[in-house]
Amino acid sequence: MLGKVPSAFARLAPRHAGAARPAIRSLATLAEETSPRRARKVCIFGSGSFGTAMATVLARNGFNVVILARREDICEGINKNHRNVSYLTGYPLPFNVRAELSAEKALMDADLIVHSIPVQATTEFLENIVHLIPPTTPIVNTSKGLHTTTLQLMSEVIPAALGRPNQPVAFFSGPTFAKELMEGWPTGAVIAATDKKLAQHVAASFRSPSLRLWTSDDVVGIEVAGALKNVYAIAAGMVEGLGLGLNTTSLLVTRAVAEMNQVARALGARPDTLVGLGGMGDLMLTSYGGLSRNRTVGVRLGRGEDMSEIMGSASEVAEGVATTPAAYELASKHGIHAPIIESVHHVLNGDITPVDALMALMDQNQEVLSTHRSEPENILGQGNVDTDSETGNISESDRA
Numbered sequence: 001m002l003g004k005v006p007s008a009f010a011r012l013a014p015r016h017a018g019a020a021r022p023a024i025r026s027l028a029t030l031a032e033e034t035s036p037r038r039a040r041k042v043c044i045f046g047s048g049s050f051g052t053a054m055a056t057v058l059a060r061n062g063f064n065v066v067i068l069a070r071r072e073d074i075c076e077g078i079n080k081n082h083r084n085v086s087y088l089t090g091y092p093l094p095f096n097v098r099a100e101l102s103a104e105k106a107l108m109d110a111d112l113i114v115h116s117i118p119v120q121a122t123t124e125f126l127e128n129i130v131h132l133i134p135p136t137t138p139i140v141n142t143s144k145g146l147h148t149t150t151l152q153l154m155s156e157v158i159p160a161a162l163g164r165p166n167q168p169v170a171f172f173s174g175p176t177f178a179k180e181l182m183e184g185w186p187t188g189a190v191i192a193a194t195d196k197k198l199a200q201h202v203a204a205s206f207r208s209p210s211l212r213l214w215t216s217d218d219v220v221g222i223e224v225a226g227a228l229k230n231v232y233a234i235a236a237g238m239v240e241g242l243g244l245g246l247n248t249t250s251l252l253v254t255r256a257v258a259e260m261n262q263v264a265r266a267l268g269a270r271p272d273t274l275v276g277l278g279g280m281g282d283l284m285l286t287s288y289g290g291l292s293r294n295r296t297v298g299v300r301l302g303r304g305e306d307m308s309e310i311m312g313s314a315s316e317v318a319e320g321v322a323t324t325p326a327a328y329e330l331a332s333k334h335g336i337h338a339p340i341i342e343s344v345h346h347v348l349n350g351d352i353t354p355v356d357a358l359m360a361l362m363d364q365n366q367e368v369l370s371t372h373r374s375e376p377e378n379i380l381g382q383g384n385v386d387t388d389s390e391t392g393n394i395s396e397s398d399r400a
């Protein structure tokens with residue numbers, strides 16, 4: 001039975017951009033045609049890649065979707081030609097997606113809000129429109145990262161920006177490249193919320209024949225993993241940029257799993273979350289997937305470009321760049337030895353090169369990194385770390 005799935009998808013799913021094969025229906029299109037749900041209104045914050053993909057997923061499920069855009073050309077392109085002129089340009093958008101420049105119009109009568117604005121821009125963005133957001137309207141956050149200066153997760157950033165600790169907020173995460181959602185290829189994701197009913201309600205809104213959803217109440221785990229995998233994807237990209245192979249990438253990603261476990265668990269994540277779609281799933285996607293923007297930053301660093309060149313030419317957000325210093329500081333605060341985060345931090349700062357970073361990671365004593373540590377030696381110093389224990393844990397009992 002399972003063996004038949006790939007060929008079934010090959011027949012149903014378009015191989016190229018949606019416009020190229022209008023006669024071939026994807027499963028997502030099928031859902032659009034057959035969805036029994038009453039059309040309700042969703043407002044999407046952010047008209048970038050993920051906002052556009054979320055709009056499309058929900059529109060295919062029968063919702064009336066309004067994207068709150070900030071650029072006139074994007075707004076006009078969506079309303080007149082059913083295309084986003086800057087992001088995912090090859091895909092026609094469903095007719096029940098439209099755009100507004102006015103937050104007031106976009107939010108009017110919305111039953112659900114999807115937040116796809118980069119982490120660092122969230123506070124200012126929300127503070128400006130909080131008076132238009134009803135306190136009972138659920139917000140689904142899709143942004144993955146840590147706030148650079150406050151070190152906060154989005155579960156703290158959003159309520160703080162709204163000044164409302166009780167706003168219902170859920171978190172969409174997992175291995176979900178925007179482009180592949182547009183294709184309608186089978187995808188799995190997690191909706192996390194402390195309120196189980198909210199998580200189930202949100203999951204029901206997103207679920208479709210091509211999007212399988214799980215719910216979780218481990219908001220911290222989902223968020224920390226979603227933020228940290230962006231840092232590790234930069235490191236994995238560096239390996240490719242240096243011209244190295246899959247032995248090296250797999251070494252790095254496996255060590256990243258151990259490191260992510262230690263950092264995330266110290267911040268309150270549950271172990272089962274870290275082996276799920278929002279943890280390992282997303283880490284694998286972004287570390288190995290050519291579509292990852294974070295990985296692309298790493299590839300370019302590995303090839304010898306510097307951060308000013310890379311940031312100057314990037315048109316889409318790579319959250320790992322701003323998350324790395326925050327992750328570094330958080331790990332340090334909790335006394336956790338996180339050599340991969342530390343290496344990426346120093347490479348992004350221009351303190352060391354990607355080659356230095358790799359050599360330091362291969363060196364059991366990690367001398368290159370220790371010369372750049374600004375924290376007291378006893379926090380990240382070798383004294384409390386067992387670099388031979390493959391589990392990455394530092395307790396005696398973990399030694400083989």
Ligand SMILES: NC(=O)C1=CN([C@@H]2O[C@H](COP(=O)(O)OP(=O)(O)OC[C@H]3O[C@@H](n4cnc5c(N)ncnc54)[C@H](O)[C@@H]3O)[C@@H](O)[C@H]2O)C=CC1
Binds near residue numbers: 046116142178179
């Ligand atoms: N693209 C993807 O495949 C996925 C992205 N995400 C997450 O979704 C979030 C958004 O990512 P993308 O949409 O891909 O990024 P993007 O760079 O494609 O788009 C970001 C959008 O935010 C808007 N924006 C930026 N600063 C703003 C501000 N100050 N005020 C108002 N709007 C502002 C931009 O105009 C743009 O429309 C990120 O946190 C990312 O990690 C999550 C899963 C997959």
Ligand SMILES: O=C(CO)COP(=O)(O)O
Binds near residue numbers: 176178230233
């Ligand atoms: O989070 C993502 C997929 O789940 C997208 O990762 P990038 O931001 O690295 O493209």
